[in-house]
Amino acid sequence: MAFPEPLERLIRALERFPGVGARSAERMALHILRSPREEVADLAISLRDARLETVRCSRCRNVSLQELCPICADPERDARLVCVVEGPREVEKMESSGAFHGLYHVLLEGFAPREGASPEADALAALHARVSADGVEEVVLATAPDREGEGAALLVAEHLHGLPVRLTRLARGVPVGSRLEYLHGEILAEAFRGRCSLPAKEKP
Numbered sequence: 001m002a003f004p005e006p007l008e009r010l011i012r013a014l015e016r017f018p019g020v021g022a023r024s025a026e027r028m029a030l031h032i033l034r035s036p037r038e039e040v041a042d043l044a045i046s047l048r049d050a051r052l053e054t055v056r057c058s059r060c061r062n063v064s065l066q067e068l069c070p071i072c073a074d075p076e077r078d079a080r081l082v083c084v085v086e087g088p089r090e091v092e093k094m095e096s097s098g099a100f101h102g103l104y105h106v107l108l109e110g111f112a113p114r115e116g117a118s119p120e121a122d123a124l125a126a127l128h129a130r131v132s133a134d135g136v137e138e139v140v141l142a143t144a145p146d147r148e149g150e151g152a153a154l155l156v157a158e159h160l161h162g163l164p165v166r167l168t169r170l171a172r173g174v175p176v177g178s179r180l181e182y183l184h185g186e187i188l189a190e191a192f193r194g195r196c197s198l199p200a201k202e203k204p
């Protein structure tokens with residue numbers, strides 16, 4: 001027998017989360033049914049606020065409460081230096097390392113793409129426009145040293161081909177397979193200081 005319709009709807013909604021299968025969605029939904037009503041009301045409000053009150057920074061694409069995030073809006077930051085990271089968590093990590101005083105460009109995670117565009121294509125086009133127009137002198141690729149991260153770095157390098165900008169990559173003191181978000185701040189600072197130039201890549 002199927003669950004009552006509102007419960008079925010909740011299960012279907014939870015199933016859409018990454019890494020949540022049918023059985024976990026069902027367990028989560030039943031847990032919500034057992035939870036105090038006030039807690040569930042708070043959860044619903046948090047869900048709505050997190051989605052509706054945040055925007056993507058118009059410059060770096062990081063999660064922000066304003067059109068321009070506090071990092072991009074800070075006149076003390078060096079706008080000639082742009083660090084390309086995979087997601088908002090990596091921005092946090094880089095910031096806590098204290099090694100970087102430039103601006104960021106967030107590639108993939110966080111928000112739904114514009115209709116008809118892949119989030120990746122959107123991010124790359126935005127980076128190209130920034131580098132062309134904003135006086136950027138160096139783009140530091142700080143994607144993770146795993147297959148996915150290397151692939152992203154390659155795409156960025158191809159996309160910026162022909163623009164008068166220095167491309168660098170974080171030094172490989174970073175253990176292979178470790179995501180940037182898990183790295184200790186000091187290791188990250190070291191990797192940043194030891195960053196190396198990349199040769200210009202041809203578009204295939």
Ligand SMILES: [Zn+2]
Nearest residue numbers: 057060069072
């Ligand atoms: Zn920003």
